[in-house]
Amino acid sequence: MGAVTKRYLVRTFGCQMNEHDSERIAGLLEADGMVAAENAEDADVVVLNTCCVRENADNKLYGTLGHLKSLKDRRPDMEILVGGCLAQKDRELIAQRAPHVDVVFGTHNVGRATDLLAASRRDGQQVEIVEAGELDEHEAFPSALPVRREVDHSAWVTIQMGCDNSCAFCIVPAVRGPEVSRPFEVLVAEVEALAAQGVTEVTLLGQNVNSYGRDLAVAARRGGDKTSLAPRFAELLRAVGSVEGIRRVRYTSPHPKDLRPETIAAMADTASVCEHLHLPLQSGSDTILAAMHRGYTAERYLERLGAARAGIEDLAVSTDIIVGFPGETDADMNATLEVVAEADYDSAFTFVYSPRPGTDAAAMVDRFVDHAVAVERMERLRAVVERSSMRRNQARIGRIEEVVVEGPSKKDPAVLSGRTRQNKLVHFTAEPIRRGSYALVEITDAGLSSLRGRFIEVTEPARHRTRIRVSVA
Numbered sequence: 001m002g003a004v005t006k007r008y009l010v011r012t013f014g015c016q017m018n019e020h021d022s023e024r025i026a027g028l029l030e031a032d033g034m035v036a037a038e039n040a041e042d043a044d045v046v047v048l049n050t051c052c053v054r055e056n057a058d059n060k061l062y063g064t065l066g067h068l069k070s071l072k073d074r075r076p077d078m079e080i081l082v083g084g085c086l087a088q089k090d091r092e093l094i095a096q097r098a099p100h101v102d103v104v105f106g107t108h109n110v111g112r113a114t115d116l117l118a119a120s121r122r123d124g125q126q127v128e129i130v131e132a133g134e135l136d137e138h139e140a141f142p143s144a145l146p147v148r149r150e151v152d153h154s155a156w157v158t159i160q161m162g163c164d165n166s167c168a169f170c171i172v173p174a175v176r177g178p179e180v181s182r183p184f185e186v187l188v189a190e191v192e193a194l195a196a197q198g199v200t201e202v203t204l205l206g207q208n209v210n211s212y213g214r215d216l217a218v219a220a221r222r223g224g225d226k227t228s229l230a231p232r233f234a235e236l237l238r239a240v241g242s243v244e245g246i247r248r249v250r251y252t253s254p255h256p257k258d259l260r261p262e263t264i265a266a267m268a269d270t271a272s273v274c275e276h277l278h279l280p281l282q283s284g285s286d287t288i289l290a291a292m293h294r295g296y297t298a299e300r301y302l303e304r305l306g307a308a309r310a311g312i313e314d315l316a317v318s319t320d321i322i323v324g325f326p327g328e329t330d331a332d333m334n335a336t337l338e339v340v341a342e343a344d345y346d347s348a349f350t351f352v353y354s355p356r357p358g359t360d361a362a363a364m365v366d367r368f369v370d371h372a373v374a375v376e377r378m379e380r381l382r383a384v385v386e387r388s389s390m391r392r393n394q395a396r397i398g399r400i401e402e403v404v405v406e407g408p409s410k411k412d413p414a415v416l417s418g419r420t421r422q423n424k425l426v427h428f429t430a431e432p433i434r435r436g437s438y439a440l441v442e443i444t445d446a447g448l449s450s451l452r453g454r455f456i457e458v459t460e461p462a463r464h465r466t467r468i469r470v471s472v473a
């Protein structure tokens, strides 16, 4: 009798960086011969890829682990792995609080997940957390691991890990370490390999993409190379954007203080770089921006945004805003509302502040804003954002836009959804079109978070394979 194929489930909590790590974990499990399960009830191996940036991350993790424990009580062969930022931060605590977990690994050793699983089968529970800088280059950049991509025409490419900033609300520098950029040539070669496999859209990922390359120059100078010029993010955009077959390049996230004119010029000059900028504001009050250690004022932010809008035609802009940061007054909130109105965003991710243990802001207990006050401020903020979102969406009615087809709409399988270069979701009716194809639609209607369109024609059929592997170098 042949061996029974094991099924796995990777559950992701958190940001795109985590989602990309989850793809790599799935790739490793598939390289081990496993296949994806539909849900935890059917899975032999469950991986929880945790995030400590989101609210109540630990409650969510332990709640999920409680549910998994009841499954494992019934099926003792089930194996549970916990990785990601919260694992990096809490380490042995997770293993102590949830002894039914087989493996705990961190953000710097994603590539060890299956080795640790094998070790746990032999020797019992494994907890392995390593710090940034303790690994060699190959281990530190798990982009080179096999990847099981969730959307095959579109790929994420990590260009940089970690962050050198110290925003008071953010745990990332503590759990992901200082900025480390991947070599320029390696990234271009990776995008060329993806394009050869039919990928047409790439999203460059990093915590602070605009400072890409800074550490490479420092390392070159330390190595005695005084002439070496640092590769810059703008050059990377141009190089990746000119790879044949790549129709769309996106990136996230730039830090407003590091958004340089040459990046704006590269976006404007490189046809494949999409006209969408996600520029996190966080607050429009200079007092709060200083308390957050953001490194810019509201005026400076608006200047940079103005330069981007002036340089890039038809630019859509989104942002992140935190309401109720410790010490925020009504006057601070009003300043935020004014900046948000002036910035004229297409969309915004808005959050009520909640402390993340281990961050500077979490210690500002005496300045915490009453939750009800923060919620009321949030309502006012949403009203301002919604006004500009609606107006900017309505302004697209009558245009003919190219969308990349993402598949049937979540609400109505008879309707297809696609995304414009400005990152706007468009719903339209057409005969089935393969996901990843490009099509022209005429925008006929606009809502707050999506548009409606009339299908015109397919401009380029999808050409990706259904399953893509980026093999280990």
Ligand code: SF4
Pocket (backbone or CB within 6 Å): 163, 164, 165, 166, 167, 170, 171, 172, 173, 207, 208, 255
């Ligand atoms: S730039 Fe600030 S918010 Fe972004 S990852 Fe770095 S510390 Fe966190």
